[in-house]
Amino acid sequence: MNKKSKSMAIFSIALILIVSLTLGGCVEEENKIIVGTSADFPPFEYISEDGAFVGFDVEMVTKILEDAGYIVEFKDIAFDSLILSLENGKIDVIVAGMTITEEREEQIDFSNPYFEADQSVLKKVGGNLNLNTSHDLQNYTVGAQTGTTGASWIEENLVDNGSMNVDDFKRYETYTLAVLDLVNGNIDALVLDKPVAESHVKNQNVEIVMTIITEESYGIGVKQGNTELLEKINSGLATLKDSDEWDILILKYFE
Amino acid sequence: MHMLEVKNLHKRYGASEVLKGVSFTMDKGETKVVIGPSGTGKSTLLRCINQLHPPEKGQVFLEGVEITDPSVDINKIRQKIGFVFQDFNLFTHLNALRNVSVGLEKVLKMEKEEAEKRAMHELKHVGLGKFAERYPAELSGGQQQRVGIARALAMDPIIILFDEPTSALDPELIGEVLEVMQSLAGEVTMLVVTHEMGFARNVADEIMFMEGGCIIESGSPKQMFTSPKHKRTGEFLGKIASLYGEE
Amino acid sequence: MVSLEFDVLINALPQLLRGLENTFILTAASLLIGSIMGIFMAVGRTFGNKIVSTAIYLYEKIFRGIPLLVIFFLIYFGLSQIGINFEPFVAVVIGLGLRSAAYQAQIFRAALNSIPEGQSIAARSMGMSKVQSIRHILLPQVLRLSIPGWSNEFTIVLKDTSIAFSIGVIELMRQGRYIYVLHPEMILPILLLIALIYFVLVISINKGLSVLEKKYRMKGFDLTVDR
Numbered sequence: 001m002n003k004k005s006k007s008m009a010i011f012s013i014a015l016i017l018i019v020s021l022t023l024g025g026c027v028e029e030e031n032k033i034i035v036g037t038s039a040d041f042p043p044f045e046y047i048s049e050d051g052a053f054v055g056f057d058v059e060m061v062t063k064i065l066e067d068a069g070y071i072v073e074f075k076d077i078a079f080d081s082l083i084l085s086l087e088n089g090k091i092d093v094i095v096a097g098m099t100i101t102e103e104r105e106e107q108i109d110f111s112n113p114y115f116e117a118d119q120s121v122l123k124k125v126g127g128n129l130n131l132n133t134s135h136d137l138q139n140y141t142v143g144a145q146t147g148t149t150g151a152s153w154i155e156e157n158l159v160d161n162g163s164m165n166v167d168d169f170k171r172y173e174t175y176t177l178a179v180l181d182l183v184n185g186n187i188d189a190l191v192l193d194k195p196v197a198e199s200h201v202k203n204q205n206v207e208i209v210m211t212i213i214t215e216e217s218y219g220i221g222v223k224q225g226n227t228e229l230l231e232k233i234n235s236g237l238a239t240l241k242d243s244d245e246w247d248i249l250i251l252k253y254f255e
Numbered sequence: 256m257h258m259l260e261v262k263n264l265h266k267r268y269g270a271s272e273v274l275k276g277v278s279f280t281m282d283k284g285e286t287k288v289v290i291g292p293s294g295t296g297k298s299t300l301l302r303c304i305n306q307l308h309p310p311e312k313g314q315v316f317l318e319g320v321e322i323t324d325p326s327v328d329i330n331k332i333r334q335k336i337g338f339v340f341q342d343f344n345l346f347t348h349l350n351a352l353r354n355v356s357v358g359l360e361k362v363l364k365m366e367k368e369e370a371e372k373r374a375m376h377e378l379k380h381v382g383l384g385k386f387a388e389r390y391p392a393e394l395s396g397g398q399q400q401r402v403g404i405a406r407a408l409a410m411d412p413i414i415i416l417f418d419e420p421t422s423a424l425d426p427e428l429i430g431e432v433l434e435v436m437q438s439l440a441g442e443v444t445m446l447v448v449t450h451e452m453g454f455a456r457n458v459a460d461e462i463m464f465m466e467g468g469c470i471i472e473s474g475s476p477k478q479m480f481t482s483p484k485h486k487r488t489g490e491f492l493g494k495i496a497s498l499y500g501e502e
Numbered sequence: 503m504v505s506l507e508f509d510v511l512i513n514a515l516p517q518l519l520r521g522l523e524n525t526f527i528l529t530a531a532s533l534l535i536g537s538i539m540g541i542f543m544a545v546g547r548t549f550g551n552k553i554v555s556t557a558i559y560l561y562e563k564i565f566r567g568i569p570l571l572v573i574f575f576l577i578y579f580g581l582s583q584i585g586i587n588f589e590p591f592v593a594v595v596i597g598l599g600l601r602s603a604a605y606q607a608q609i610f611r612a613a614l615n616s617i618p619e620g621q622s623i624a625a626r627s628m629g630m631s632k633v634q635s636i637r638h639i640l641l642p643q644v645l646r647l648s649i650p651g652w653s654n655e656f657t658i659v660l661k662d663t664s665i666a667f668s669i670g671v672i673e674l675m676r677q678g679r680y681i682y683v684l685h686p687e688m689i690l691p692i693l694l695l696i697a698l699i700y701f702v703l704v705i706s707i708n709k710g711l712s713v714l715e716k717k718y719r720m721k722g723f724d725l726t727v728d729r
Contacts, residue, residue, distance in 0.1 A: 042684070046683050051680075340629070407628075
């Protein structure tokens with residue numbers, strides 16, 4: 001089978017060439033930092049109409065890293081893949097409105113907190129939602145974005161102890177889709193990070209009915225053990241928080 | 256030296272032995288017809304000769320060269336053995352002309368133009384010059400088989416093997432194929448397995464009667480039809496002849 | 503209620519088309535890999551020895567049985583654990599390609615098996631080697647016969663590119679998401695627009711393949727099938 005083994009040989013060589021070309025990749029620039037984010041979470045990170053990364057997190061982390069002498073490049077990745085990407089060296093930093101939690105700390109290192117948030121409960125304007133305490137949510141259909149602390153809160157406090165039927169808890173890839181379902185009446189309530197919820201109620205007929213105090217804070221993530229980078233970020237963050245620029249940033253995105 | 260020499264061929268499929276020691280020879284230009292009941296190994300014989308189903312025991316010599324020898328390049332040998340199939344086996348994606356020329360181009364490495372010229376010549380030879388552009392699906396059974404014959408002829412083989420060439424044809428189409436075969440007799444060496452007694456009687460130089468994997472009797476048509484030596488031969492020929500309305 | 507600000511939709515188009523470009527390249531590259539591998543696998547399984555045949559069979563079973571997302575993750579994240587790093591785009595192409603190969607092998611093999619064995623025998627009988635008979639007699643027919651199934655596979659791969667975002671490749675779906683995050687009241691119209699784009703793409707490619715099929719159809723092939 002001479003001809004066949006010949007074409008197999010050519011094929012394998014071609015395959016090896018392709019693979020090695022891609023493995024080679026580009027020459028690593030020493031001071032380039034790749035920041036991973038999930039750009040569908042305004043006002044923290046999202047994509048403007050001309051395709052640029054914008055948002056509170058984006059500007060904050062760009063300032064911190066550029067001041068530390070780095071060139072910053074952003075990568076938009078599914079939220080659930082961010083930690084995996086960091087662990088595997090595909091990105092160097094995570095900034096994505098990511099809440100500092102014990103579980104996450106087992107996998108990555110967080111900077112000092114840069115933002116405090118609670119969870120908001122949203123309902124459709126004119127919708128049927130009567131809550132005295134947050135646990136009353138067990139009587140309704142509730143939604144949250146997967147992987148968020150809102151989702152974890154619902155799971156831990158309502159589903160796991162059996163007070164809420166697991167079918168009444170709906171998860172969404174993006175909270176925007178959850179809002180759509182809320183407006184359509186497919187869910188009664190949505191649990192969402194407060195700052196994001198607040199920026200959202202302006203343009204939709206949804207309203208915040210309650211705040212669940214979770215006292216969570218957001219942090220910037222780096223690979224476990226990357227203490228040098230972490231220190232630079234923390235010191236940059238402290239400097240930024242002390243400056244006027246911080247207030248300007250807050251005003252810009254949170255009015 | 257004989258053109259074809261078959262020596263003591265044995266072939267078995269699974270537990271049963273289909274060829275039990277078949278031997279005969281053929282000389283250039285001869286037409287030999289093999290007849291006999293179905294399942295007695297006639298087709299197998301043909302396929303053993305061109306090594307499609309290599310025999311367990313026995314030898315086949317083509318122009319003195321032993322082609323059953325495993326060290327031989329069987330693809331080269333097959334170029335010299337034409338084969339016409341009961342089911343035509345034309346290449347569905349090629350028109351008549353290309354069916355005939357593809358072997359010339361790809362196997363004999365002829366230039367495309369030359370191959371097609373030669374192919375056209377053979378198509379005309381079998382009376383299908385005007386059908387060169389037609390695809391097998393657009394041809395009748397008889398026409399397809401004639402293309403099959405042209406395809407075999409084009410390779411300029413030493414011998415052509417015919418495996419029941421008309422058995423799959425409607426009765427009215429059998430004639431055109433037999434005519435072509437008849438026109439080749441004497442020029443082309445042909446070994447034909449068939450039930451067509453008319454052809455056997457009129458065209459064959461020798462008829463071989465096979466049954467149970469052996470050649471029971473062989474002889475000239477006159478001899479076989481009028482005074483066969485074996486009872487079985489007479490029985491078979493008689494039955495078939497009366498079926499076809501011939502005596 | 504959904505508001506219909508048409509200028510949002512119109513402004514969205516360039517952004518969406520940028521995503522479409524990636525979608526299209528991903529689809530084309532993956533299908534190409536899938537086709538080349540698919541043909542070798544179909545031939546290998548039909549004509550190869552027991553070892554080759556079994557290996558291919560296992561490959562097909564595995565890649566048809568694992569969700570695409572898992573394949574992406576294994577290639578992108580899993581392999582980097584042992585030092586093999588791919589750009590996300592390349593990882594998606596490889597993932598889609600390897601999986602498409604498993605399905606395309608089936609399409610090609612079905613086509614191959616539908617060609618009457620007699621034609622292979624006739625080819626061998628005139629002195630063609632096994633490879634020659636595959637190349638000149640079988641493959642031309644296999645390709646023609648596979649067009650409908652292949653057309654279907656194209657649609658599937660195209661739609662599966664929307665998962666590419668999971669490892670960070672920005673294609674049409676993700677571009678759409680950027681837009682409706684900015685204009686949440688317009689989610690439905692934007693999604694409809696994206697659906698329309700996919701639809702137009704699918705219809706045009708299917709039409710193109712249909713034209714190709716007509717052009718190369720073996721005349722009256724459907725008639726001979728029952729013979």
